[in-house]
Amino acid sequence: MSALPRLGNLNTSSNGGTTQACAACKYQRRKCAPDCILAPYFPHDRQRQFLNAHKLFGVSNITKIIKNLEPLEKEEAMRTIIFQSDVRASDPVWGCYGIIRELQRQIEINKAELELVLHQVAICRAQAQQQIQETDDSVLRYENIVNSEPFFINQGQEENDNYVVPDNLEGDLNVNAWTLQDPTMVSTLQIK
Structure with a gap:
């Protein structure tokens, strides 16, 4: 004789078929009502997540938390509850604090x-x-x-004209110095 599913685990859908009870109702062995507050968050295939959340928070506390919240707040609250309970199940000592500390x-x-x-x-x-x-x-x-x-060019054009080589020096004379053609100065010419 084949094992039949328990009646408490079946729901009647709007099209007349049957669906499985949510993980919370399955755990509590009761019939899952169409307006079950936990059904959207703990479908029948998420038994492990429900057990983690139930162990950490308890079903009555979870329902109290999400009962009076807006739909978007319910989604966020349930995501947080499920995350915290899964982390606590994987790390019973540190839980979420371990993740926060590592971050x-x-x-x-x-x-x-x-x-x-x-x-x-x-x-x-x-x-x-x-x-x-x-x-x-x-x-x-x-x-x-x-x-x-050069220095003698940089002194200005009028001074440039004052530096000249004497014209009267002839072939075998070596000039060792330049002479100034300034009448106030006595110029010397060293000839060897």
């Missing part, structure tokens, strides 16, 4: 790593700025050298 530890590690990276970025920026400054200084020095003229 806080990861945040602290990431903050320290971010500070280190920002410090390294600041060092790299300072080095790049220094190299740019040194390059600018080198370019300015180079431009000054290229754009500057």
Whole structure:
């Protein structure tokens, strides 16, 4: 003789067929009413989730929590209850606090790593700025050298005319100094 399903575990649907009772009603061995408050959250195939929630909160507390909430708040509350109870079942000592603690530890590690990276970025920026400054200084020095003229040319055009080589020096004479053609100055010419 085959085993028949218990009547308390069957529901009559609107089209005349039968459906299985929700996990909460199945656990309590009662008929699942069409307006069962826990049926949307604990269908018949989520028995383990219901047992975890029942063990942590209890059916009466769960129904009290979600009874007077708005539909969106009910969804969020039940997601939270199911999550907390599943986590507590997998980690009976720490539960959700273990997850929170691990996430806080990861945040602290990431903050320290971010500070280190920002410090390294600041060092790299300072080095790049220094190299740019040194390059600018080198370019300015180079431009000054290229754009500057020899000393006697740089003194002005009227002074340039005062520096001349005497015309009266002849072939075998060596000139060791330039002479000024200024009448106020006594010029000397060293001849070997």
